[in-house]
Structure formats: C-alpha cells, structure tokens
Amino acid sequence: MDFSLTPEERQIRDTVRSFVEKEVMPLEPEVLRNERAGRPAVDPEVLRDLRAKARKSGFWGINTPEEYGGAALGPIMSAIIAMEIGRTFVPFSFGGSADNILYAGTDEQKQRYLIPTIEGERRSCFAITEPGAGSDARNIRTRATRDGSEWVLNGEKTFITGGSEADFVMVFAVAEPYGVTCFLVDRDMGWKSEPIPTMGEWGPAALVFQDVRVPEENILGELGKGFELAMAWIGQGRYMIPARAIGSAERMLGMAIDYAKIRKSMGQTISEYQAIQWMIADSQVEIEAAKWLTLYAAWRVSEGMDARHASSIAKLNGAVMANQVVDRVLQIHGGMGYTKELPIERWYRELRLLRIFEGTDEIQKRTIARNLIKGHARLGLIGE
Numbered sequence: 001m002d003f004s005l006t007p008e009e010r011q012i013r014d015t016v017r018s019f020v021e022k023e024v025m026p027l028e029p030e031v032l033r034n035e036r037a038g039r040p041a042v043d044p045e046v047l048r049d050l051r052a053k054a055r056k057s058g059f060w061g062i063n064t065p066e067e068y069g070g071a072a073l074g075p076i077m078s079a080i081i082a083m084e085i086g087r088t089f090v091p092f093s094f095g096g097s098a099d100n101i102l103y104a105g106t107d108e109q110k111q112r113y114l115i116p117t118i119e120g121e122r123r124s125c126f127a128i129t130e131p132g133a134g135s136d137a138r139n140i141r142t143r144a145t146r147d148g149s150e151w152v153l154n155g156e157k158t159f160i161t162g163g164s165e166a167d168f169v170m171v172f173a174v175a176e177p178y179g180v181t182c183f184l185v186d187r188d189m190g191w192k193s194e195p196i197p198t199m200g201e202w203g204p205a206a207l208v209f210q211d212v213r214v215p216e217e218n219i220l221g222e223l224g225k226g227f228e229l230a231m232a233w234i235g236q237g238r239y240m241i242p243a244r245a246i247g248s249a250e251r252m253l254g255m256a257i258d259y260a261k262i263r264k265s266m267g268q269t270i271s272e273y274q275a276i277q278w279m280i281a282d283s284q285v286e287i288e289a290a291k292w293l294t295l296y297a298a299w300r301v302s303e304g305m306d307a308r309h310a311s312s313i314a315k316l317n318g319a320v321m322a323n324q325v326v327d328r329v330l331q332i333h334g335g336m337g338y339t340k341e342l343p344i345e346r347w348y349r350e351l352r353l354l355r356i357f358e359g360t361d362e363i364q365k366r367t368i369a370r371n372l373i374k375g376h377a378r379l380g381l382i383g384e
C-alpha cells in the first residue's frame, strides 16, 4: 500500500498551495469587508483575472478530460487540490469544469451546454429539491407534459445553488407516464428565480416553472431515467465536499494553535492547559481520519469502482468533522472567536451547510446502514 505522491503530483500540490497563499488569501480581508457590507464577496473581474492567471500555469479543468481542454488530473488530485483551495474562504475555484452530469449529454447537448460551461461562457444549476421533496427526492411533483415535439414544465424547485445566476438549469420533473426525467432548460425558455437568504454567504434560489416549453431534444439522458442519472453522477463527485472541508479545518486548527500559544490566562498560555490540548489533538485526529476516508473514495472513483458507499462514509464523516473542528477552534479563541473581526464565525456558518446538502447526515447514515443490511457493502474487506 503506497500513500506517497509522485514527484509531479507533489509539485502540483505545492504549486496550488503557493498560488492560494500568494494570490487568493490576500483577498480575505476584502471578502469579509464586502460580505459584511452586503456586496459580492469578490469583484467578478478580479476572479476572472485570477482564473486566467491560474490557467496560464495549467490549472484549468482539473478533472476535465483532455479532449475538452482540461488537465484531467483525476479524482485523487482533484481532492488534494480541493483541500488546498479549502484553506481559504475566498469563493475561488479553478475554471474549466462543468457538472459531471453534463457528460451524459448527446453530442449536440455537449456543444450547447457542456463545452460553453467548461469555457465559463455559460452557468448551470442543478435542480432536484422541491418544497415538498428534499431527502425524499423521489417525491418530486414538478410535472412535464408532452405537447407535440415539446414538453411543458410546471412546478417549483427550492434551495438551488447558483439558481440566481445560472442561464440554464438541469431540472428533474415527472414526465408522465415515463417517470422522473432530466431536462436542460435555458432561462430564456421562461423559468424564474427568487433568491433565498440563508445563514451562509451565498444564497441559493427558488425556481418557478409555469408552462415552460422545452423541446424534446433537451432531455438529458433517457426519458424516465432521470433519477438514476442524478444519483449516479452526484455519487461520483460526492468526495469533493469533505475534501474542501479538510483544507478549511486544517487552516483553522493552525489558527487555533497559533492563538493558544500567545493567549495568556491565569499566568500561562492557554496552550499549556490540557483542556485546550485535547481540543487540538481531537481535531487533528478527526481531520486525518477524514482525509484518508476522502482519498479512499476518490481512489475508488479513479479505479472505476463503485464509490457510492465510500463516498457516503467520507461525506458524513467530513461534514461532522468540519463542524466539530470549527466549534473547537471558536472555543479556543474565546470571545474573539465569536466576533466578526475574525473569519471563524463565517466559516462556522458556511460549514454548517455540509451536514445538510447533497444528502443530510441522517440520509448518509440511512444509506450506509441499508447498504450493509442488504449486502451491497461488506464489512472488513480491504482493497476491494
């Protein structure tokens, strides 16, 4: 069993770390100022310039196949790069990627949706959740009715990330009598969005479809097979959620250690107290555990193995870990941790989402338990 990276992989990791430290982290004070004044976190032009700079150094389409101009570094390096980017709360990501579900499109759909999204010319959003169907995603009510060569969509989606900015949506609707089907729907076909304020900094949106007419050729995948399509593709990328959180947790733990070494109480630095040391130790143990569970899930994807069970474990563990670590880091900072002078409270609010979206903690536990009970996953086998 070899845990080492090749020299090239190490170089990529180090280059990303230095890019994040030199180019992205300096924006942090401005991001805090902007967000607290209700402005966009970073000027879109600044983000565009950063991405262009990164592209020049080859950081473009990290996990995008080479035939689409990507770097095709694979799931393990994608996870490692996400860990590095997660070290900052600046809403930055390298350009050149698209929701993986779009690779299921026809050649024509790839030209109209996938490639422009990779190139950053179009923005997408993924809409399955409805006011009456979250964890119970099979219960969606949005309807698609055939009318000649078109489908007419009616219904409402909620909590859709990027829904305010997207110019097309991958929306899941029940196409009678076939079942749940995914449609690619341009904004100018007539759907509307309304931002939803949340405790985090980037709000999702509610989407309304009222007699939205969509041509037959805009069905993504097969008629009636939308649910399986969504679950298969979401499952493939789920390890990226804990990956980013690992970077955030590590950076915050570093801040807590630095603070504990200088903050004095009752005649000594708080780093001398066992209560503080235990919080530091527990955090590092949990971060390391999350790291290896995440890399294992990414490895399964890279080997073409079924990664759904491993990804559920990694997502559940990573989300809980990040919330425990940020809570301890805030505690170690005392009253300062609770202020808006430091970014900890911001991370606290942002990381809380991880236990809810892309399958809540409870749904991941349900999946893990059911896999074991039904024999889809087995205990105690390493390497299979």
Ligand SMILES: Cc1cc2nc3c(=O)[nH]c(=O)nc-3n(C[C@H](O)[C@H](O)[C@H](O)COP(=O)(O)OP(=O)(O)OC[C@H]3O[C@@H](n4cnc5c(N)ncnc54)[C@H](O)[C@@H]3O)c2cc1C
Binding pocket: 126, 127, 128, 129, 133, 134, 135, 136, 158, 159, 160, 161, 162, 198, 203, 204, 353, 356, 357, 358, 359, 360, 361, 362, 363, 366
């Ligand atoms: C900021 C944000 C961004 C999001 N982005 C997107 C997006 O881009 N696209 C999209 O489609 N959706 C998105 N979502 C929706 C998200 O996936 C759902 O909120 C999530 O799946 C939970 O559904 P729900 O909110 O309806 O909660 P519910 O399903 O109503 O759950 C309520 C509680 O009951 C528990 N529960 C439910 N069923 C069970 C069960 N069978 N067993 C045990 N416990 C159960 C849940 O774990 C939870 O604790 C986003 C949500 C948020 C908050």
